[in-house]
Amino acid sequence: MKISDANLKIILNSRGEETLEVALNMDMFLAKASAPSGKSRGSYEAAVLEPPEAISKFENIKPQILNNDWQTQEEFDKFLISLGGANLMLVLSLAFARLKAKIENIELFQYINNISQIKIEKFTLPKPIFNIINGGVHSGQQDCKLEFQEFQVIPTVDDFALGLSIVKEGYRKLGEFLVEKFEKNQVLLGDEAGYSAPFQSNEEVLDILWDFINEHNYPLRIGLDLAASQFYNKEKLVYFVDGKEYSAEELKKYYLELIDRYQLISL
Known part of the structure; x- marks a missing residue:
């Protein structure tokens, strides 16, 4: 060509x-x-x-x-x-x-x-991943306590349009819930339009999302974009998460705990 x-x-x-x-x-x-x-x-x-x-x-x-x-x-x-x-x-x-x-x-x-060397005979639409709560450098807040950068939701339904509609409704309702919990002037939109609020820990956000999804019976699963290099200390060779130090092996075990506890679908 x-x-x-x-x-x-x-x-x-x-x-x-x-x-x-x-x-x-x-x-x-x-x-x-x-x-x-x-x-x-x-x-x-x-x-x-x-x-x-x-x-x-x-x-x-x-x-x-x-x-x-x-x-x-x-x-x-x-x-x-x-x-x-x-x-x-x-x-x-x-x-x-x-x-x-x-x-x-x-x-x-x-x-x-x-x-490609891997041939796919049956095509399906990719699952959309929605960045719904922003942490880390995405939070837009100077005193952000969230090391994890993106807290995401992923629809489990096969219909792409239906999944988008569910997340649209959930995003609005989550915003209303956060305003009630933290007051309106404390709930902001982060760098990628996910919510940002004075959360105290990564697990607090995961608990909120887990309870919110189950309370509304939404066909959604939770995912994370960690951006781990952002909370890695090169001098100490450790990762700082929620006030604790983790070696690489310890962090791996912690991730597995989170996957099991919150049934994470993406990490």
Whole structure:
């Protein structure tokens, strides 16, 4: 596949921060992709480029992108990996995949399945994960006592629209409950629109969600995005959670306890 045109520009993400969007063309076909970005980054995550730096690097490699006849996704991705910059690699790789899918007249998920080594015969919609209470750097509160970054709910129903409707109702009712519990001026929206309140511990939030789900008989399960590198002490080589110190092995055991106690479906 020979790409006829490629353009990269800076756009704004949902936080109003600069990120990247690329457009790849081949004859009448056009595919775009943009790069998401989280509030926190793990210590082992691939490094990203600042948007202006990514634009500069892109302009340098653009002739190679246009002059090569790319036969496979793997060939294109290997070229990108040699360049570095996770956000630049991601937008180009995803746009390439979308372009190939359009040319082959198939959906993106079908294209990914075709090039993967694990073939899936029956497709199902992914389960949506809703970030409903924000902790850590997502909380938006300076005195936040929650180390865990995201407290999530996941519908167990197969109908995607029904699951979304259930969470929409639950989100509203949870907000009303938290206002009654903490007073209105203490209940805020965090960085990702989950509720933030003066919770005293991670387990308090889990207890609230567990009781709330069971009281309303919602077909929901609880999940966590921990962002553990954010509460890891490099000097002491321990993790601080709810005022306690944990080694890596101790933290693993604690996670297993939480999974069992709250029937966590995602961690």
